[in-house]
Amino acid sequence: MSDLFEITYIDPADTSFTRSAGGMLRMETDRELFPEITVRRTYPMTKPYEYLSVWTKDDKEIGIIRSIEEFDEESREELVTELKLRYIIPAVTRIDSIKEEPGLWTFQVKTDRGDLKLLMRNIHEHIQMIGVNRLIITDMEGKRCEIKDIESLDAASRKHLSKVI
Structure with a gap:
């Protein structure tokens, strides 16, 4: 029996986040392109840019980002932009x-x-x-x-x- 709670971490060495021509966030690895993804915070209050869960448009989890700081500048900017759009909390x-x-x-x-x-x-x-x-x-x-x-x-x-x- 396989472990149902195995966590897949996304490797920043072979992964990038960009926008499609239509403005959708996408993720590309050395092996696969995910043309439309969403990013969800697992610890929204205490770790807003760590342990982010990445999902396909079909609502299947791809994996977890340990920290956006591990990614290149363009990927970090796209992730921050996506999170700001998803988690709007007026101050x-x-x-x-x-x-x-x-x-x-x-x-x-x-x-x-x-x-x-x-x-x-x-x-x-x-x-x-x-x-x-x-x-x-x-x-x-x-x-x-x-x-x-x-x-x-x-x-x-x-x-x-x-x-x-």
């Missing part, structure tokens, strides 16, 4: 208000992508601390935003946030 620049109504919390925030309104029932299930000063906030509909550094927020935003964390 909070200001908190306008945090209100509690019976059974519902409402956050009104400004982000680098515009205004955002987040609704949550149990606030502590929707706020994830990443390290000391970083937060990921996910509302009931799955909308997410990130506070990259609480200390970089203005005083009014920090005051709003201090009431709930």
Whole structure:
């Protein structure tokens, strides 16, 4: 019986990532061309550019990239671009208000992508601390935003946030 959990690592020595004429990310090795692939983070918060899972358009895993730093410059740039497209998380620049109504919390925030309104029932299930000063906030509909550094927020935003964390 073969090991069902065997990990295939992608060898940076014989692999490159480029874009097709149509803009699709593709992977080429010494042995094979994958004309349309997707890249998924296995540790999105703690290791965003390490242990990336590469998949075919038919949803079959090709293998794992240990670190994008092992690849040539063009491949690294294409991988970073693909990950930014796939994992868009607006960064909070200001908190306008945090209100509690019976059974519902409402956050009104400004982000680098515009205004955002987040609704949550149990606030502590929707706020994830990443390290000391970083937060990921996910509302009931799955909308997410990130506070990259609480200390970089203005005083009014920090005051709003201090009431709930």
